[in-house]
Amino acid sequence: MEGALSLLIHSPFASTNPNSSLSNKPLLFSPSSNHSILLFPAKSFNRTHRATSMASPPKDERKKAHRLNAEVSPHRAVSAVRLLRIEEGGAFADLLSEKGKNAARNEMGYVERTLGFRTRDLDDRDIRLVTDVVGGTVRWRRYLDHLIMSLCNEEKMFQDMEPLLLQILRIGVYEIVKLGMPAYAVVDENVRLAKVALRPGAGNLVNGILRKLVSLKEMDSLPLPKVEGDDRAQARVLATIHSHPVWMVRRWTKFFGQEEAVRLMNWNNSDPSFCLRVNTGKGYTRADLVSRLKDLKVAHEVSMHMDEFIHIQTGLQVVIQAGLLKEGLCSVQDESAGMVVSVLDPQPGETIVDCCAAPGGKTLFMAARLKGRGTIFAIDINKGRLRILKDTAKLLDVNGVITTVHADLRLFAENDMLKSDKVLLDAPCSGLGVLSKRADLRWNRRLEDLEHLKNLQDELLDAASMLVKPGGILVYSTCSIDPEENEERIAAFLLRHPEFDVDSVEGRVPLDFVTQRGHFFSNPVKHCIDGSFAARLIRSLDHPA
Numbered sequence: 001m002e003g004a005l006s007l008l009i010h011s012p013f014a015s016t017n018p019n020s021s022l023s024n025k026p027l028l029f030s031p032s033s034n035h036s037i038l039l040f041p042a043k044s045f046n047r048t049h050r051a052t053s054m055a056s057p058p059k060d061e062r063k064k065a066h067r068l069n070a071e072v073s074p075h076r077a078v079s080a081v082r083l084l085r086i087e088e089g090g091a092f093a094d095l096l097s098e099k100g101k102n103a104a105r106n107e108m109g110y111v112e113r114t115l116g117f118r119t120r121d122l123d124d125r126d127i128r129l130v131t132d133v134v135g136g137t138v139r140w141r142r143y144l145d146h147l148i149m150s151l152c153n154e155e156k157m158f159q160d161m162e163p164l165l166l167q168i169l170r171i172g173v174y175e176i177v178k179l180g181m182p183a184y185a186v187v188d189e190n191v192r193l194a195k196v197a198l199r200p201g202a203g204n205l206v207n208g209i210l211r212k213l214v215s216l217k218e219m220d221s222l223p224l225p226k227v228e229g230d231d232r233a234q235a236r237v238l239a240t241i242h243s244h245p246v247w248m249v250r251r252w253t254k255f256f257g258q259e260e261a262v263r264l265m266n267w268n269n270s271d272p273s274f275c276l277r278v279n280t281g282k283g284y285t286r287a288d289l290v291s292r293l294k295d296l297k298v299a300h301e302v303s304m305h306m307d308e309f310i311h312i313q314t315g316l317q318v319v320i321q322a323g324l325l326k327e328g329l330c331s332v333q334d335e336s337a338g339m340v341v342s343v344l345d346p347q348p349g350e351t352i353v354d355c356c357a358a359p360g361g362k363t364l365f366m367a368a369r370l371k372g373r374g375t376i377f378a379i380d381i382n383k384g385r386l387r388i389l390k391d392t393a394k395l396l397d398v399n400g401v402i403t404t405v406h407a408d409l410r411l412f413a414e415n416d417m418l419k420s421d422k423v424l425l426d427a428p429c430s431g432l433g434v435l436s437k438r439a440d441l442r443w444n445r446r447l448e449d450l451e452h453l454k455n456l457q458d459e460l461l462d463a464a465s466m467l468v469k470p471g472g473i474l475v476y477s478t479c480s481i482d483p484e485e486n487e488e489r490i491a492a493f494l495l496r497h498p499e500f501d502v503d504s505v506e507g508r509v510p511l512d513f514v515t516q517r518g519h520f521f522s523n524p525v526k527h528c529i530d531g532s533f534a535a536r537l538i539r540s541l542d543h544p545a
């Protein structure tokens with residue numbers, strides 16, 4: 001059932017490497033990444049090779065039982081090791097909670113082997129802290145590194161810093177500057193961790209840097225660069241202050257203007273909120289979910305836009321631990337993903353092809369809307385992710401209307417005679433609309449990815465269009481806010497395919513989400529949900545498929 005659980009908490013996100021099975025790893029607060037992580041934008045920042053040696057202890061080390069150190073703060077020790085793992089390319093995953101006790105034991109064993117001592121077990125508060133500290137430290141990394149580098153006596157000292165020491169410093173700086181935790185306690189705790197995990201000299205260095213930081217913070221004079229100079233220089237400064245890659249800042253400034261780009265970065269840096277979708281396919285109603293949330297004392301708000309959805313700002317962990325996902329009562333799904341399904345508007349009895357279906361967030365919602373009548377062919381190139389879809393469909397009792405197909409859509413469309421009423425292409429994309437939930441994604445993405453993705457999106461659109469019957473509907477969607485992955489792909493498609501026209505989404509989603517061209521677009525800054533896009537196209541009746 002682990003796979004099912006991971007799907008339920010998944011906010012669908014693009015995969016550029018569809019064959020990777022890493023993407024199946026279940027996550028608690030963010031979808032998994034199947035990309036290697038490029039942590040530092042600049043070459044001189046790359047210390048992955050040293051992180052690897054730190055985080056992968058030699059084989060004989062693994063057998064040793066290590067002494068307990070009850071003095072070291074467990075959430076910091078676990079956070080530091082988890083950050084090392086992320087830096088060396090591990091999935092941005094909260095392994096502690098979602099797989100139960102075994103995963104927690106495994107992770108604590110890993111921490112022990114990496115640090116050379118044991119900490120006491122984590123309690124619930126520690127687990128929450130690990131999640132906050134790791135997510136925040138990853139998100140704010142560029143900004144934290146700027147502060148640390150400014151406080152080092154010389155740049156080389158920063159560049160040569162060993163990976164574990166750097167993680168401990170990042171944690172300390174994040175806790176002081178962003179979490180506002182009691183400064184001197186943070187200094188003491190991180191100094192102790194550095195001394196025990198590394199050596200006394202490392203503790204002294206942490207002490208020196210963090211104390212300097214505390215006094216600068218108290219004087220309200222943290223070393224921050226000024227936004228000045230030409231566009232490029234301003235983008236670099238904004239990228240540091242708001243902790244994003246420079247290329248994203250430049251791109252968003254070009255498309256949306258500097259003010260909007262800053263608002264977007266603020267949104268990406270804010271704590272993510274989540275939506276639950278009640279599983280009507282199993283006969284549950286939103287009232288059932290509301291009543292369970294009340295029992296669990298989880299603050300919630302019903303969606304104004306979609307009958308099946310409920311917002312929760314905090315408390316996702318409580319929902320998971322109470323078993324609401326495992327029972328099949330609800331899934332974690334953003335309202336923006338729900339609205340894409342509304343754009344397609346599945347009706348009982350229809351034949352639908354979901355071209356890039358796994359891990360199934362939208363397939364399962366569409367299946368619930370079919371009310372037991374009709375068929376969804378759920379195609380995906382990734383077998384592992386497709387298996388998750390299958391398992392979850394069973395859990396949610398909607399498997400009767402779903403047929404999974406493991407295939408490359410491009411080959412499938414060429415060889416198959418299937419012509420259906422409606423086709424959804426939820427394309428692999430940059431995921432730039434979901435950066436608030438995906439703390440690590442901003443560092444994984446490169447500008448060059450966009451070119452590759454755009455080509456793939458065009459090819460998949462061409463293939464998907466072959467499966468639409470005359471008079472049928474094709475919906476193209478992404479979880480990106482980038483115009484080149486969205487409107488531009490549709491405009492290019494319409495030039496290649498005069499047999500398709502735009503069918504406005506007006507009336508299918510609230511007016512506030514309808515663009516001038518009749519597409520659906522959710523803007524994270526404006527709508528406070530994930531950014532996503534969908535275009536609804538209709539195939540003319542007189543063009544045979």
Ligand SMILES: C[S@@+](CC[C@H](N)C(=O)[O-])C[C@H]1O[C@@H](n2cnc3c(N)ncnc32)[C@H](O)[C@@H]1O
Binds near residue numbers: 357
């Ligand atoms: C954005 S994700 C889909 C998310 C899914 N619709 C959901 O709501 O959960 C994109 C999917 O496209 C799949 N994919 C990528 N290239 C593909 C291809 N050539 N044929 C079929 N699937 C492909 C990936 O494996 C990935 O699961």
